Amino acid sequence: MTAVESATAERGVSTGSAVVSFDHVTHWYGNVVAVNDITLELGPGVTGLLGPNGAGKSTILHLLSGFLSPSRGAVTIDGTSPWRNPAVFEKVGLVPERDSVYAFLTAREFVTASARLHTLPDPKAAAERALELVELTGAADRAIQTYSKGMRQRAKVAAALVHDPQVLLLDEPFNGMDPRQRLHMMDLLRGLGREGRTILFSSHILEEVERLADTVQVVVAGRLAASGDYRTIRRLMTNRPHVFVLRSTDDRALARVLIALPAVQGVSLGENGLEVHASDHGAFTRELAKASRTAGIGLRELIPADESLESVFAYLVGA
């Protein structure tokens, strides 16, 4: 087991799961409407907040962490607003995007300082636990300016975790990390999500969100475009035919067979195989195996080409 998993196993699942909710929240800065009538709910586990640059992701995180009060609507964590409410504030940890770290401090000093700011009864122990969780204990006594990007992020996460918050908010946490650091951070966040914490992280790199998030919230120009599991979201887009890539023992013959199906809207032959546009996802997926068996064609590959988060996102942003 990795250190993350063993650490979380020891502590067990926290009692009570925070419900984060936005109720018709709108927020503007002067003339700019950053968040426009957003209603959503988050529960335990890892949720990815996804959207193009400037879509309002950072604003949502700031509203949740109590730095902003919504111009309209209500933001609640466990039923209470976090705005200027220290009790609720204590339930939330924020890992901001920019390097808001005093680089000359060591990680231990920084995290301990954060613990003290939260007026924890035993700041040193809390800091130690947090550092263990992010696996920084080895380097904890070096100045943060000597850290790599990944370690700095982990230091920030430790400082945000030191008061054991139910809700952890991360703004673009993987920026600039190399693959190994990213995998570590993903393991860490996954572990925290399994503990029952509510984790919301924003990103515009789909690869990361696809890998880590259980559910996604897609924000486009201040509006919530979609929520949930991205594959299910894709199925909900019934007005767009689903695209599949097929390879078989006889592509041309299979093309002939498939175009005869009412569920199939279009077929095109390419060097990578067949591309099939299916207007009826359910019917097509049921008929495919039967039809190819009847025609004596062997299937070698079937891949849903536009069920990736990238395609779903492109459709949502494009729409």
Next chain:
Amino acid sequence: MSDNEQAIIEATALTMRYPGGVTALSDLTLSVEPGITGLVGANGAGKSTLIKILLGLLTPTQGRVRVLGLDARTQGERIRGRVGYMPEHDCLPDDVTATEFVTHLGRMTGLPPTAAKEQAAEALRHVGLHEERYRQIGTFSTGMKQRVKLAQALVGDPGLLLLDEPTNGLDPAGRDAMLALIQRIGTEFGIAVVVASHLLSEIERICDHLVAVEGGRLLRAASLVSMTRALPWLAVEVDEGTARLSAHLASTGLTVREQGRGLLVRVDEETVFDAVRDAVADLDLPLTRLEHRRHHVEELFADLEPEQGEPMEAQL
């Protein structure tokens, strides 16, 4: 003809120790072939050190390196005339038009004035900037700015392009366009490309080869094909009835494992495909995925090396 003459970059035992005590590169030996090569894992000090050494701007503490057949220690200036470099950070002025800027940099590469104008025009055309090129760069979107950066790397007809995080800051559509452009350059233009990126999906998408560096040392250098070899497992997903399918397949003697949303079926012979197809047809199940599992580049960086044959949990 030996392989050495083919290699675009040839580094032997490259070590760089800075006066402060930091060792950025340690006994790094690598060879970059023509084609599109991904450079992964080097971050911060290591990457910028390597780039400076390749451009002949920094003398390594130890080791030798040849770029395009030229010795970086003694012929750095000639190398810089034949290598196009696209930095990661913002480096474009606001108040100059794209045409003027790329033309000026073409001159700085050593092109005579008229040639610089022509090459700049062509480079801007190849990267897809049309009438925008007469506007000031300050008015450009991120995607357009990245294209200008690429155009200035391309303007001197380099033998090697060094692209540092070329999709930085781009949205998915912009990323697609940039990756397609890079692929075109690497395949059609006859220019060797090295792409430094931390996004492994990009690397898998466009690169022929991969060089992975970690801690200043070479972690792995291999072709993408060899790193994404097929595993003897077939991923099968159905929208419903997974358990029934699993039981049915097992009953026919196939090795079946559950993973995530679907099943993994051990495939050692061609007949397995038909068996799966028939099982799905018999049970009248909606088949949504049939995919031969492959290794992924990411495995290099996972602490736990997957056992041979077992794909990682996160893959499905």
Next chain:
Amino acid sequence: MSTSAPTSVIHDIGYKPYTGPRQGHGQIVRGLYVHSLRSVFGFGRGAKAKVVPFAVLAIMLFPAILNVYTASKGESLVMPYSLMAYRLFLFSVVFVAVAAPELVSRDLRHHTLPLYFSRPLRRSDYPLAKLLALISALLIVQLLPILVTYLGQAASATSGHQIWLDSRDAFPGVFVGVLYAVLFSTVSLLLASSTGRRVIATGVIAILFLVTTAISSVLQNAVGTTYQEHVTACVEPTVPKNNPGPRAFPVGEGDGPPVALVGRLCPGVDLRNGADIGGRLDPDKPGYADLTVHYETPVYSNVAKVGGMTNPVTIIEGTRIWVFHATDSDMPDPSPLGPAYAAELAVLALAAGGGLFLRYRKVSVS
């Protein structure tokens, strides 16, 4: 008759490698030099960028045009060659305060330097090209007025000997112009290369020159200058009332002597610092007056002589005074410190230039 129908074709406009000549780094430096020189005068950057450089040039040319006019009338120059730069130094400051940041601060601000240094351009080529460009620009600004004046004089010269004399007068002007170009360029570029913010760079350069000007002015004038009184008696012819020019004193029905003649006829008198001319008509010689002239001459203490070493403008002026044994300066004669001024000038220029080159030795590429 058979003419084949024109065939349709799709032309290949794919990527073509460049097989033409490539220039060496010498040519590249020259290219950067030309590009920089053009950008100093605002070429390639829109109309607004041309305002300051050309306004300065116009202002510097103004006295030259006046000179041409007076030369054509056979009168002496409005502003002599050797004093042009000194009297108009403020405009040279404005020029470099705007030009130097344009040359180097922009590249710093936009982090463009890696794009230069990843090319066959040596580390020292960049500051060299920029420095030569600014020096060239300043040379134009300093020497164009001299050239215009010289041509004006030559055009209205009465003899070859006259032209020779004019050339001799012009040479110190050229000398000073070169000194201004070199010293102002090195110092301002070094200062501008410390920041990417053009406004700040302009401010720093302007402040440096103006503050040092104030310091040297105080040291030379207020602190370093005292006045010594002199009294001279002399005799001067009077002139009828209707003749032009101011008179020293009115004399009843007659006329006092013209002041203009006092300076010429009374030996050793220096009217520049104010004078008190008193007198009466000579009773023995009709048409003449006895004058008593009280005048002051400045005495420069050591403070004044050293004070001039605090300011680039006065350093150059002091060097000029020493080299050409000049007496027409508005500034106190620094002798015997003349060689010190010249040495300081050389040291400053070399240090600033050296600092500039050192600044660009350690630039990162990524």
